Amino acid sequence: MSDDQPRRAPRPGGARRSASGGQALSGWLFITPVIVILGVFLVIPIAMAAWVSVSDWNGRGNPFGGAAGFVGVDNYAAILSDPGLQRQDFGTALRNNVYYVMLVVPLQTIVSLTLAVLVNRRILQARGFFRTAFYFPSVTSTVAITSLFLFLFTASGAVNRLLATIGVDGPNWTQDARGVLHILLAGLGVDSAPVALQGSPLLGVSWWNWLAGPSLAMSVFIIMAIFTTSGTFMLLFIAALQNIGGEVEEAGVMDGASGWQRFRLITVPMLRPTLFTVITLGLIGTWQVFDQIYTAGEAGGPSKTTLTPAFLSYQTSFTGNRWGQGAAIAFVLFAIIVAMTAVQRWVLRERDTVPRRKRFVLSDGTLAADAQGGR
Template identity: 55%
Template sequence: MIVILGLFLVGPIVMALWVSVSDWTGRGSPFSGNVDFVGLKHYRDMLATEGLARQDFMISLRNTFYYVLGVVPVQTVLALLLAVIVNQKFLKGRTFFRTAFYFPSVVSSVAISLVFLFLFTGTGAVNRFLGLLGISGPNWFADARGVLHLIGDGIGLWNMGSPPAFLTDTRVMNLSLWEWFSGPSVAMSAIMLQVVWTTAGTFMLMFLAALQDLPAEVDEAAMVDGANKWQRFMNVTIPHLRPTILLVITLGIIGTWQVFDQVYVMTSGAPAKTTLTPAYLSYSTAFNQLNFPRGAAMAFLLFLLIFALTQLQRWLLRDKDEVARRRAERQQRRQRRQGRTTTTAGEAAIARTTVEEAQS
């Protein structure tokens, strides 16, 4: 099994690295004699050379940047909110609600995408519902207008028909500033809504597990000190959840930068390339245009980006007392664990240790 693991996980990366610096066209073996080494040409095409390759890559980065910026905070807050609500002690039917919120996470993204395609069509359920409220909804998946453009237009900051010249005339990396500051398109926003809806349930479970770990004595102590509910939530619960919040945000960033399935099923990057993402672009460059070297190079750039972002985020949110505190906590848990004899202790421990491992 180590062989399979190596064959399909380590070997491929080495092969792809080679392909990304070669001029392989997809025909024959990438290691045959007529495949030449071209150095960092494909990386340069996407980052340094003026051209369509760079333009598409930059568009995909812009789209995904807004996508991540929208999805990660909203899904984190929604997951926390759902967890706090479901965690109320007086609640009846708690299991039912927990199941309902978690269920979309276990269903195939393809099936969910099909449902949302139907819900968000021009005359679909969402627009009918908005119609009941007197709002005429957009033609979601065909609407390439940027949300920030629309907002700016709405509050009179600019006119979408004739955007300010200093924004359209300044070009940075093949795109004008006006294009950079478009925000997610309406079509992308629909995908964002879907993803938030789908993944919040998983993160809710993580928050629930952490909330149930909160020692009741601490909360009571704060109560005795006269803290009200909101103060207790902000000063006791949130600090206790800090590692979980950090984990959820990290996982969110890693997951959202990889968005692929939804784009593949629902839009293929349309309308006007506003739902193009690096993951999808990398796939379509390789498999539709048969430009495997550039596709592979893009995949590596995406990997580097995700890696750099998670490191940066960890560094920004690091907590100096954290290391010492966590070590003490772990020791405490270990002692507690030894005291338990039921079989469930083992089960709970797997979940806990793996999450713990991920945090350290």
């Protein structure tokens, strides 16, 4: 295990002082490029955006040289409290993304854990092949996968052909704005908003529309997210499973536990740190839906049901020229991500810590975060 102790052999005073002086200088020299680039392209921009989010800059001129005026919290009010299209769009984007998070995070966790458990069977042949197959979608770009999925889910595309073979008449997925829950309710005979749900108390979106569920178009992106991220998370779970090792499992067998009992009572609790990592990364990643919406080129369509806060922020600034509002959306999104992670940390807080393993998983987690965010 690493420690932060200085690794120096004791040396006579004079040489030692000059050596640590040299270390201080070269230490700073070595780290300067990273500090400068992250500072200039990450820290300073956040400060600049904070100013823009309370200004009325319209994209012309220099917002830091008099081309923008201070408007206080107007931009935040426009998306959070003032009745109007902007608030409604933000509410719609939030709704879409909430369903995306609620479905993708649990499903990708379950799918990747299942894949890991299946692939990790010691007696299994061709483990390498299966791991490769499941991981491959993770290395490809979101743009290429989006292009592919939009084709697979066209009205007469591959998916509907397959559905047709079992007698199901598939919808025109990517153009269908109907919410999944609305479709289910329609099946029960409820096809318009009951009076109780006609009010629109929250961000200008009615209860009925909050409860629409993800649209069929959004469902395509949900399936795609599970398809592309499950491989990465599978690798994390495999690493953790191999850490547990066979001994614990054997002890369970000796005690007469069935396969499912062993999985639920032994494996899952021991996977807790990894589950924590996967869910955290999932929560952070699923709030950042941008590339696929941009690539689809429908500006969040059909009927804004694939609009997400990240895309709305971009669109508001770059095509709507309301830069202040776009920046405000970005900060609200940031706050949501921080809050979600905090809540999840609290819910899944550890009662018994296993520092060694946690550290190992964390260093792997950064790999996954990088692969997923593509940064």
